[in-house]
Amino acid sequence: MSESPGVREQVLTVGVVVARTGRLTSLGDPLDFVMTLLTPKLAARGRHGLPIRLAGRDSRSTADGAREAVKELVEDEDASIIVTLAGTQVLPAVADACESVGVPCLSSTFPWQVYYHGRDADAVHGFDWTYHFCWGLDDIAETFADLWEQVGGAEGRTVGCLWNAGPQGAWSRHPEHGFAPAARARGHQLLDPGPYQEPAVGLDRHIAHFREAGADIVTSAATGRDLALFRAQAAEAGWQPRLITCSRWLAYPPSTPVGGSRSAQAGVATLVYWTPSHPYRSSLDGTTATQLAETYEQTTGRQWLQPLGLAHALFEVAAHALTTADDPTDRRSVAAALSTSRLETIAGPLDWTTGPVPNIATVSLAGGQWQPGTRHDYELAVVHPGRTPGLRPTGDLVTT
Incomplete structure (x- = not known):
């Protein structure tokens, strides 16, 4: 052009x-x-x-x-x-x-x-x-809370926070404008072991805190690389959360790793702001x-x-x-x-x-999850319509 x-x-x-x-x-x-x-x-x-x-x-x-x-x-x-x-x-x-x-x-x-x-x-x-x-960050919290509450169990859940030391983590923690106050207003307890530097070299401390507190849901704004590290180290420790919600980079389809292993983003729940x-x-x-x-x-x-x-x-x-x-x-x-x-x-x-x-x-948000697809390796399923009028779910939330 x-x-x-x-x-x-x-x-x-x-x-x-x-x-x-x-x-x-x-x-x-x-x-x-x-x-x-x-x-x-x-x-x-x-x-x-x-x-x-x-x-x-x-x-x-x-x-x-x-x-x-x-x-x-x-x-x-x-x-x-x-x-x-x-x-x-x-x-x-x-x-x-x-x-x-x-x-x-x-x-x-x-x-x-x-x-x-x-x-x-x-x-x-x-x-x-x-x-x-x-x-808004509050809209992200509301959308993720909708998904946490689909997992079952207590209404007010303990949610582990995998938040970095950069602007994503800082704004998630913000006491007035961030994610945290909206999530707490829904009755959920946020467990934040503290920030980590990107790129992460080890997230064992976070995993240990989440495991000890019984936080079977984890929320994050991690990069794909750091999310993969977290899931790999959690698996090595013999632990995995029932659900991960993540708001960063999850707008893009997960790539299938060489050798056919599971993508770090597969099964992760995320934001849905536009779909066909x-x-x-x-x-x-x-x-x-x-x-x-x-x-x-x-x-x-x-x-x-x-x-x-x-x-x-x-x-x-x-x-x-x-x-x-x-x-x-x-x-x-x-x-x-x-x-x-x-x-x-x-x-x-x-x-x-x-x-x-x-x-x-x-812009309104709905809740979604990357699941194995029919036309593509992974497809973004709408699992909760959130506050988007006229949008219908295309799949059910899958947890471990």
């Missing part, structure tokens, strides 16, 4: 910060795919006869690369708005760079409290230029979630990914802001349009007028 600047006076440009290289390419892939898919559709949706074009820059999966990408999109491409999917280091770098230079930014993929409070905003004063849509079964359609052309997933698989030969829905919605909202802004050539006007956007998207209804705090729209 061409990314030449073109005649700036005749186009509205959506700048895309996308991880095409580095450790976040698995997140960049669905964004790159949707970018290519929607380029011809967006070209005819501009305001006042101005077509919408897309221009991408590689974040290189680093904060410095992300800041450079924003600079190039603003200076070289004259971007009217910038969109991105990224991780806990890269996404704030994009948003902060956009806030600094005064260009509207729309992002998704990690809990809104981390995006919002982690960038020093408060409940009253938000940001001038940067907007986000996602679920979700009852949503694109605001651009009516494409359903099922159709988007099928197009991805037919085009790439790879299994559909949850971030596809979020990636598609980014461009839907960006196009909506550009076509509803009083003056789409004025970035301040585009930012104002973002702040009042209410839109039914392929990722669900998004509403920035009723968000929990300024600049935020929320």
